[in-house]
Amino acid sequence: MHKIRILETASFRRTIGAAAILAVALLSMAGFLYRETVGYLTRQIDDALIADARSFANSDPASLPARIQKALADDRRREKAFGIFAIDRTRLAGNMAALPPILPGLDNPQTLTLSLNDGEGSTSEHVRIVSTSLKNGNLLVLGHATESVDEIREIIVRALLLAVFPALAISLIGGVVMSQAMLRRVEAVRRACSSIMQGHFDRRLPVHKRQDEFDKLSVIVNAMLDEIERLVGDVKGAGDAIAHDLRTPLTRLRSRLERSMRAISDDGPVKEAMQKSLGDIDQLLATIAALMRIAEVEQSRRRENFSKVDLGEIVTALAEFYQPIAEERGLDFVVACQPAALVDADGDLLFEALANLVDNAVKFTPAGGRVGLELVAAPTGSIVRVWDTGSGIPAEERGNVLRRFYRLDPSRQTPGTGLGLSLVSAIARLHQFPLSLRDSDSGGLNVELFCQVDGDAEVA
Incomplete structure (x- = not known):
């Protein structure tokens, strides 16, 4: 039973979802704030430009250049952009270097990038402009720099970044903390369930006082x-x-x-x-x-007999016992034993379980066939493998044969109790050694008992 990682927990995924919702909410709020603030300031600029344009358009064209120059002189923040142009696009007054390429009317103010000449040098500015015709046919273009609007935009963006990223970081940290707390509870439940699966039916899941x-x-x-x-x-x-x-x-x-x-x-x-x-x-x-x-x-009454067991000695003893029996039945008995690490087990029970497997292989393999007993070293333990060239067990029946008294139809005429594999399965569960049944490469049955050093696994 593998341990759950933090990223796989439901609490962490829900925290990520909540953080995403929070980020969307902050972005929506910032977008609304940006639209309302910038929109309000832009409307204020547009209203002032339209009012000035109408006022200038209704005044005497001869005195208008002087008024334009005075208005620019009074503009201490250098935000205004005014210009009077002749029909041939020649500048007659104002600080606009040239006639803009687009001339929006009073009902459609637009933001353009213009070159302004304030007497101290030329500068390029983002300007909100409108245009209208004067009584003498000349063109009047009025503009207002959007620097203040741009500053507001930058402030909102900075505020958004300062709000979203810390909020996401705090959410992730909170998700990790909550996930660790949840994992501790899940681990306690896992240990209790593992103990119950091992036969300790008196164990119960932990319950805290908070009653969540x-x-x-x-x-x-x-x-x-x-x-x-x-x-x-x-x-x-x-x-x-x-x-x-x-x-x-x-x-x-x-x-x-x-x-x-x-x-x-x-x-x-x-x-x-x-x-x-x-x-x-x-x-x-x-x-x-x-x-x-x-x-x-x-009922796990035999765990007090657990000790360090040499599987090689058990396999050797089984080979010596069943070799003559197999030869008497006309079978080729194959033994392969690799050096393996000691395992914590009950040696007598392991011998009994493996003896049942070898006995079944010898019993159900016809004369002239082969029976194998192998001990193979593995990174975290050892594998004891018993295989034969008999008729095998269908895949859909392999779970049933581990039940008590269950026997396949072809084996009902063979002497036996139908409890051998049930005993093997019980011993495997007691030791927490995975037991697997699969097809053999030789056409019969291959039974493997994985004797783990750590003993932390389920029976397959």
Whole structure:
């Protein structure tokens, strides 16, 4: 079960979304402020230009140049741009160096870049201008520099940058802080769930005093776990009790049949029937023993026997035990054992699990086939692989064969309890070793038990 990174948390993504909404809101507000402020100042300039243009147009054309020059002389901020031009575009008065290329009317003021000559030198300015015709046919062009409007624009842009970037930075920092707090709670839930998956059904999700929505959900899940623990306990208790109660009378019955069979001297049908009955009783006892063994493993009663285990020794012992059996059945038994790191495990349980896998491979592989037992070193542990050239297990059945008493149709006539792979799965879960079933390269089944050094994984 991998750990969640901060960038993958829902709280961080929501913080980013909130920061984006905040940025859009600030941009919208700044845009509105810019439009209203700049628009207001521009309208003020336009109204003043139109009023001056109408006033100048209605005055005596002969005295107008003097008025223009006086108005420019009184303009201490150097914001005004006036000009009187003849029909041939010659400048007659004012500080405009030349007639503008565009002459907007009184009803359509425009902003142009003009060259102005104030007597001290020429400058290029952004000017809001209007134009109109005088009584003598000359053209009057009035303008006002937009420097103040440009300053307002720069102020708004700076204010926007100073507001948006710190707000985004603060939002990101807040998102990281909230995500870390959320990750701590998720990690606590993950550890509790991992412990429950390992068989500690008494563990519960943590609940804090603040009783937020996370705690309310944990309370509901804990109540569900209480009910699950009760039901599982009832089912397992009933199954274990039945298995335990059946073992004693079955053992007594077997003893009586064995004594009675020894008392019969001939080999008649009665003795043959008693021998078959003994075989059936032995199978029942084996099934009961397997059930009790699985219950013992699933309840994690064997973890006190964990120690550092050499998988190479287990594989070597299995090879020595099953080599003669495989040769007797006409199978080629292949063994490959690489040096591997020690793992924290119960050696007896691992031997039992791997013995079940090898026994199944030998049992279900026809004569002339091959069975393999391999130990392969891995970066974080070791892989024990058992493969064969038998009929294999269909992909859709591989999850079912790990259940108790489940047997494939072709194997129902083969002696067995249908609990071998269930025991293997229980031992793998106890050790937190991933168990995988897949097709073998040789056409049969390939079973791998990944014995991790850290032991922090789920059973596949």
